[in-house]
Amino acid sequence: MSADYLTIRLEEGKDPEDFLKNLQSLVPDLKVSVQKNTPYGQRYRLYFEPVSLKAFSQVLDASKSLGIISVPNFMSACTLASYVPNDPRYPAQGIGLGMGSG
Numbered sequence: 001m002s003a004d005y006l007t008i009r010l011e012e013g014k015d016p017e018d019f020l021k022n023l024q025s026l027v028p029d030l031k032v033s034v035q036k037n038t039p040y041g042q043r044y045r046l047y048f049e050p051v052s053l054k055a056f057s058q059v060l061d062a063s064k065s066l067g068i069i070s071v072p073n074f075m076s077a078c079t080l081a082s083y084v085p086n087d088p089r090y091p092a093q094g095i096g097l098g099m100g101s102g
Contacts, residue, residue, distance in 0.1 A: 004051065006059060006070040008034075010042040019068065026062035030055050046070060 010019060016034045023046075024032055030048045037043040048059050056072070063070040087093075 005048075006046040006056075006063070006072055007037060008044050008046050008063060008068050008070045010044065010068065012042060014042065016044055019066065022066055023059070023062055026065065027055075027058050030058065032059065 008019075010016060016036075020032060020034050024030075027048070030050070032046065032048045034044045034046055037045050046059065046063070048055055060070055060072075
C-alpha cells in the first residue's frame with residue numbers, strides 16, 4: 001500500500017497558500033504543493049517531493065502541528081486472486097449480475 005498525496009480540509013476562509021508557506025517552513029527539505037480536490041468546500045490534495053515514508057511522516061506531523069488534519073490517500077495493488085472467488089459454485093450463484101439473491 002502506498003500514499004501519493006494527503007487530503008486536507010482547511011477551515012472556511014483559510015487561504016491554502018498561507019497554509020502552504022507555514023508548512024514549507026516546517027519541512028524545508030521537501031517541496032510541497034496544494035491542489036483543490038473538489039470544486040466545493042475546502043478540501044485539497046497536499047503533494048510533497050521527494051515521496052518517501054520519512055517525508056510522509058514529516059508532512060503528517062507538520063500538518064498536525066498547524067492544526068490541520070491530513071488523511072493519506074491509500075492505493076492498493078490488486079491481484080487477480082483478489083477478484084476470483086474460491087467457491088467453485090460462484091458462477092451459478094449469479095452474485096453481482098443481478099441474477100441471484102446472494
